[in-house]
Amino acid sequence: MIKKIGHSKISSFFLFIGLFLWLFTNGGIVNWAVGLLLIILFMMIEKISLRRKSIVESVVLLALMLFALLRFEIFLRMDVSSLQADAVIGNTAKYILCIGVWLALRSIIKHEKAILLKSLIRPLLIINVVFFYTQFIVKLVTNFYIDAAKYIVGEESRYQGILNNGNGIGSFRATGFYVEPSNYFFTVLILSILLLLIYEFKSCKKLIIITILSMFLTLSTAAFFIGALYVGYIFYIQKVSWKFYVVITIITLPILIFSFSNIGLLYERQIERTQGNSGNMRMALLEEVYDRDSDHILTNYGLFAIDRKLFNLTYNFGGVSREVASINDSGLFIAMWAKFGLLGVLYFMILCLLQRKRSIMNLIFFLIISLTKVHLFTPVFILYLVVSLGKENFIKNSSNYIQEDITFAPLQITQTLNSNRA
Template identity: 30%
Template sequence: MIPLIAIGWVLHFTYSNHKIDSQSTKSFILLSGIIALIALPSLLKIYPHVHNLIKYTYYSFTVGMIVKLFSVYSTFVFLKGDTDKLERMIKYVLILNLSMFFIQFIIVFPTGIYIDPLKLITGESSRYGSDIFVPLIGNIYRCTGFYEEPSTYAGFIVVLLASKLYLNPKVDKLVILSALSIILSFSVAAIVYGLIIIGYFLLRSKASYLKYILFLLSPLLVAAIAAIAIQRLTSLGGDAQDIRSNLNDMVFSQQLPVLIFGNGALGIMSAAAHVMNTTGAIFRLGIASLNDNGMWLFFIIKFGFFGLATITAYLFFKSKSLLNRIMFLVIFLTKLSFLYFGFIFYLFLVFNNKAVLEEPENDAESEIE
């Protein structure tokens, strides 16, 4: 990544007369300052923030986040602040991810053969199995695209979709296919927020025979998808529910000041910190990961209800439209961490750019016809 960015900057200065997009530069400086500031209470151990992760230092947090932020900033600079080019770039990334997902989907269901690019690149297999069998269909596979798990695939597609719709609110075929792929990943959480997205698109689309047919069939479709989700949960023998319940119990059993303001950028719950500092085997506490129940809970762990309310209020104010607000709320339901590159890209986009709003007379312009 860093060598590619370095080459990009050399080419940019060579062919752009040394011009740098001023708006993106201001956004990068401001966000870098915010990143440095939010970790200070942990570094200084200002209660209730703590620094209880030995290997996770102030330096590693701030530098890691700012490097990711700089990568995003570089992309905006190279595109010279052109939002049309930025939207096209997001569109191409979506097409690449959707192509791999649907190739996997089309091949694995009739043949049982799964194309796994992750294994080819890293040697680690994707978790596409589900232990679900449906009559007439057979085994249910949970395609992952280029990612390790279907929930991770769904999370990144949601972020890309939210970014594209922030720049262009038109619901075109690519947007619809992206939303469908989220549901077809058959991650239980992804099914829920995928249906939320599709449901909104249907409500906003103009009247048509297809729309009425879909509404008539929707109870059957929802029932079928819900049956797959329930069977997925049942196939895990209650483990998934227990894991999520254990994390909720650990978070909400903390003292009130910690719940309000969080453990800080460099801290987590003390029991989890002890395990992370020794064996690193957090599953021994009966939890999968700190963001397993959604980004919203990870925000509470780090910055409490105050932090979650602050970021939600800011995104709500900046998003302007109901569509954008639904999308950022769906992002909070995904298992992505706010430390991931995808979310940092979305946050920089919202911070740096004004939302492109739907024109009232064209609100119903959708390709769901």
């Protein structure tokens, strides 16, 4: 039995690290590749075979990708910028990795070990939130910023603040493990939503509260507005009692008192960013997507490029300010519309229908996530799709495998050993 627990603990470690590496959207695809390798090792140790349905889905996705690649090479390459043409090989590798992620996760989610994948959402969220608060407090107290992204993805964090007030709140925007505050925001948003879909709210209430507070402490414009929608919907579906409001007030009051002089100014700056240049750039993006040439309306350029005009407007050339926002800045719906034309609108509606088929709560949560800067072709978004759409597997399999598989907690291992001795 001891050997079996050690065996399971190693595989759990591989799964956890693999999932953690899949949370990063910056820094290239090296982290994704290493994460996929670790997940494959987990599947080999646990003897999880590829499911036929998962293989069929992945083959279809691969065929669609190859069709898009051939279309680009034959018909579109000469019409796009050289930067997009040169990025084809890298993008192809990224899409193949994403298909591999889909295949692996879909196979795991249909296996009895799906409960182990479920159990790791909570520690993934905890490690993100704990590091964020550590980073935030250390910077606030010592003026030293722990830049994890610099070492994990090889890119320095963009933690510069909104206010020039020395080292107070507003002088920096903590990013957690990631490059930008918005990256941290949508990552913990996805993980916390998965937690709510998997567990009852009351079993993870404290973690959800401190996660939501950390979202607002990023001072990300998206966190102020999308986070408010998220909190409002949680209050609505949970019928939260007055005690919950009291707890949140007690937690946030010291921070408000500590930085009272900056709260009004921070709020004003956020409104200015939304209504000013940032908001104008997003509106300009929407206008460009809506008014594009007739030959780009239906499908645009697909997976490997966007039309030259839109690319020139959205790309930052040598530090020159962009004229419109990047295609991911205005949410997933606009990004898919910009990249795939009206076909992208259809794809988005299909994703919505799949979520609605599970529940109205799934759909609302998906729509909230779609408002962020999350990218369609990233492992963290694929993780969300697979887990949120595969919720029934957890309910079905959880009762038989919780005690055997969750081996991160030493207490649970001890309990298992004691029960077997008895």
